[in-house]
Amino acid sequence: MNGDVVRKRKWFWSWQDENQESWLADMSKQGLHLTELGGFASYRFAKGAPRSYAYRLDFANKKGTDDYFQFIRDAGWEHLGTLAGWQYWRKEDCAGESSEFFSDTESKVQKYQRLLLSFATSSPSLAAMMVVGLGMFKRFPGRHPSWFVILFVGVFMIGILFTALNAMMVQSRIRQLRQSQPV
Known part of the structure; x- marks a missing residue:
């Protein structure tokens, strides 16, 4: 990589992690x-020669868990950073080698369930702050x-609706995964 830096902005919803992974891979190409x-x-982004990378996102609020990071690094993944609980990983795509981060549907479902839990804990906080603020106004x-x-x-209210929409769409993603799972 030759040192040139490019900034890009692109919005992805929390349930669109696979779209984000594809977009990041396209950027590397x-x-x-x-x-x-x-x-x-x-x-x-750093400008460089086109490369074929697989990007994977995992929702894991495990910043202090060395075992978590070591396990994934041992599988050949490079940790790129953390954003709002999402861990960003990259690995060079090699022919004949799996670039899947989660080998089974249940692991993907668990990732989304961790995300749902974070929504469940943030919504009451938003509501409580609103009630305290309204109490001050009164x-x-x-x-x-x-x-x-x-x-x-x-x-x-927008914050609460935003969280509720995200939670509904993540729940829908979980249903899709479970329905696509072979019986």
Whole structure:
């Protein structure tokens, strides 16, 4: 890689991890290799020779678990970074060698269940912060313009709806995986 850096922004929903993996692999085939994950759908790539990489994402809030990282590194994967609980991994595609991260459907389902658990723990926090904020508005009436109160409630409602939508789509992805599983 020759040192040139390219930033790209591309949005993926939490249930679109396989789409994101394909997009990252396509970028590498064009000579753009992921080097850094930024916030809000931002990626940094190093320009280099086109290469065939497999990218895999795992939702695992296991930042401190050395065994987790070592197990995957021993299988030949390079850890690229962590973003919001998602672990990004890369491995050179070799003919005849599997580039699958999860060898069975149940492992994929467990990944999505870990993601659902994170949604389940964040939604009550959002709701609690909204209730506390509304309590402050009620306790000190007239100190905040009505547009601010509406904006405050709107932002939290969007956050809760965003989380609910993600949870529903992840649950749908789990159903798809289970239905495609041979009986």
